Amino acid sequence: MKEYFLDFxxxxxxxxxxxxxxxxxxxxxxxxxxxxxxxxxxTRWNSVIVPEGLLQDRSRMRLYVKMEDCIGxxxxxxxxPVDCITISTEKRQKTELPxxxxxxxxxxxxxxxxxxxxxxxxxxxxxxxxxxxxxxxxTPEYEFAERDKTNFLYRFAKDKATPPEPPEEKKEAEPxxxx
Amino acid sequence: MGLQRPALEAKxxxxxxxxxxxxxxxxxxxxxxxxxxxxxxxxxxSANLSPTMAKLAATAIGVGAVVFLITQLPIFLIWWERxxxxxxxxxxxxxxxxxxxxxxxxxxxxxxxxxEDIIADGADRFLFKLAPFLVVMGVFSAFAVxxxxxxxxxxxxxxxxxxxxxxxxxxAIGILMAGWASNNKYALYGGMRSAxxxxxxxxxxxxxxxxxxxxxxxxxxxxxxxxxxxxxxxxQNWFIFRAWGxxxxxxxxxxxxxxxxxxxxxxxIPEAESELVAGYHTEYSGMRFAxxxxxxxxxxxxxxxxxxxxxxxxxxxxxxxxxxxFFLKILAIVFVQMWIRWTLPRLRVDQMMALCWKYLIPIxxxxxxxxxxxxxxxx
Numbered sequence: 001m002k003e004y005f006l007d008f009x010x011x012x013x014x015x016x017x018x019x020x021x022x023x024x025x026x027x028x029x030x031x032x033x034x035x036x037x038x039x040x041x042x043t044r045w046n047s048v049i050v051p052e053g054l055l056q057d058r059s060r061m062r063l064y065v066k067m068e069d070c071i072g073x074x075x076x077x078x079x080x081p082v083d084c085i086t087i088s089t090e091k092r093q094k095t096e097l098p099x100x101x102x103x104x105x106x107x108x109x110x111x112x113x114x115x116x117x118x119x120x121x122x123x124x125x126x127x128x129x130x131x132x133x134x135x136x137x138x139t140p141e142y143e144f145a146e147r148d149k150t151n152f153l154y155r156f157a158k159d160k161a162t163p164p165e166p167p168e169e170k171k172e173a174e175p176x177x178x179x
Numbered sequence: 180m181g182l183q184r185p186a187l188e189a190k191x192x193x194x195x196x197x198x199x200x201x202x203x204x205x206x207x208x209x210x211x212x213x214x215x216x217x218x219x220x221x222x223x224x225s226a227n228l229s230p231t232m233a234k235l236a237a238t239a240i241g242v243g244a245v246v247f248l249i250t251q252l253p254i255f256l257i258w259w260e261r262x263x264x265x266x267x268x269x270x271x272x273x274x275x276x277x278x279x280x281x282x283x284x285x286x287x288x289x290x291x292x293x294x295e296d297i298i299a300d301g302a303d304r305f306l307f308k309l310a311p312f313l314v315v316m317g318v319f320s321a322f323a324v325x326x327x328x329x330x331x332x333x334x335x336x337x338x339x340x341x342x343x344x345x346x347x348x349x350x351a352i353g354i355l356m357a358g359w360a361s362n363n364k365y366a367l368y369g370g371m372r373s374a375x376x377x378x379x380x381x382x383x384x385x386x387x388x389x390x391x392x393x394x395x396x397x398x399x400x401x402x403x404x405x406x407x408x409x410x411x412x413x414x415q416n417w418f419i420f421r422a423w424g425x426x427x428x429x430x431x432x433x434x435x436x437x438x439x440x441x442x443x444x445x446x447x448i449p450e451a452e453s454e455l456v457a458g459y460h461t462e463y464s465g466m467r468f469a470x471x472x473x474x475x476x477x478x479x480x481x482x483x484x485x486x487x488x489x490x491x492x493x494x495x496x497x498x499x500x501x502x503x504x505f506f507l508k509i510l511a512i513v514f515v516q517m518w519i520r521w522t523l524p525r526l527r528v529d530q531m532m533a534l535c536w537k538y539l540i541p542i543x544x545x546x547x548x549x550x551x552x553x554x555x556x557x558x
Contacts, residue, residue, distance in 0.1 A: 015519075015523065026267050
């Protein structure tokens with residue numbers, strides 16, 4: 001019998017507590033950020049100037065790769081859950097000039113293909129963590145809709161693959177096109 | 180370059196929201212002047228028509244006005260509810276369509292109007308079409324006895340309270356019919372639950388209404404309001420402040436029953452989204468679905484109105500009296516309904532039944548007996 005009346009107290013007090021919380025939140029500052037606000041990031045490839053407080057601290061948008069720093073370790077490709085990164089590398093010859101990433105790590109591989117299909121990307125940020133040279137980053141750029149899906153395939157590689165060794169027999173030198 | 184069109188659209192929708200906001204403000208002015216307007220119309224009618232015809236025409240105008248109100252009110256209430264929900268969850272809610280999203284309901288209504296009207300293959304076509312009209316009819320006809328001001332009521336029934344109890348249970352038939360005719364297990368579950376819920380919660384509602392009737396000695400809603408007039412600041416005699424707090428318990432219980440009867444949270448088991456897809460209106464689309472929506476918001480408004488009439492003095496408000504005060508009081512109760520909706524989680528079916536039969540009905544009887552004892556001992 002005592003519990004029966006305690007139930008009333010429970011019901012009233014817990015409801016009152018909940019309603020106090022929701023009432024407090026009714027007059028709180030909102031977290032929503034409006035999409036088309038007057039302030040917009042100045043969108044330029046690789047250099048995005050974001051006004052203070054426009055985006056959340058950990059917002060994850062379009063991917064970008066600083067190819068100069070990429071050592072071709074394939075870790076981002078392996079970790080990608082949707083397989084949107086495709087990398088192919090080839091070994092740099094010993095005779096070539098030694099080059100280094102920004103953090104001093106030697107670049108032993110020449111990256112000849114670094115494709116990211118942003119239409120597949122799930123913005124999980126997992127590729128950013130393992131990168132030893134911090135060359136793959138999430139930029140604050142968010143407005144990049146395309147009319148053609150194939151335009152979402154971003155090709156970052158700057159180096160061309162070395163053409164296969166020429167056959168043994170010597171070819172005749174082709175005439176140089178007149179300039 | 181992609182910016183210009185959205186910016187232009189924003190400008191246009193902001194301009195379009197001016198007449199809407201002006202209309203809402205105008206509606207408040209009309210509410211404030213309603214007794215004078217009604218008097219004017221009544222004079223004109225009695226001067227030009229025979230007494231019978233004048234009475235008939237006055238009733239027709241009143242019905243038209245109330246139907247207009249109930250069909251237009253959800254436009255505001257839905258927007259308001261979405262805003263409250265959003266702000267409770269630290270969001271902004273509708274912001275795009277018009278100034279702070281005031282045109283959102285118009286856009287949604289337009290969408291529902293243009294949607295394809297689908298009747299499922301195995302459905303009972305006649306009952307399927309009939310059900311939403313029954314639900315809407317039950318709600319709309321209940322408004323006939325709601326008094327807006329002194330002498331301003333469509334039908335001044337001397338059994339008004341009884342009519343309220345009877346007509347509000349009309350919706351249960353419509354909902355059960357919708358659930359059955361859909362030929363859909365979720366809809367049928369929703370309909371059955373709704374019927375069980377409404378039938379259960381009728382009992383405490385009726386008993387608590389009786390406790391007020393005992394204190395007044397009349398079933399007429401105008402008499403109930405007349406009994407609450409006067410006193411300090413025109414609110415001392417409200418029933419909620421009388422009978423040493425007994426009526427506060429009655430008011431809270433009535434409010435809870437009202438939530439259950441209109442299928443609002445935390446009692447929205449008939450349309451529990453996580454279990455039943457959408458409950459009894461799973462198979463409905465387009466305008467028929469909109470009718471259910473209309474009925475829900477109309478029922479919310481009506482239950483709040485009855486609560487105001489019974490416990491908060493109806494149109495005889497604090498300081499001022501009249502339709503505007505009545506309307507604002509109802510909106511305050513509706514706000515609490517929405518506030519509760521976004522606070523409490525949904526009850527389980529057995530919890531809901533336990534709340535009704537184990538707690539609310541005993542409370543209702545205690546309130547009724549207490550009111551009766553006070554009435555007898557007080558002379």
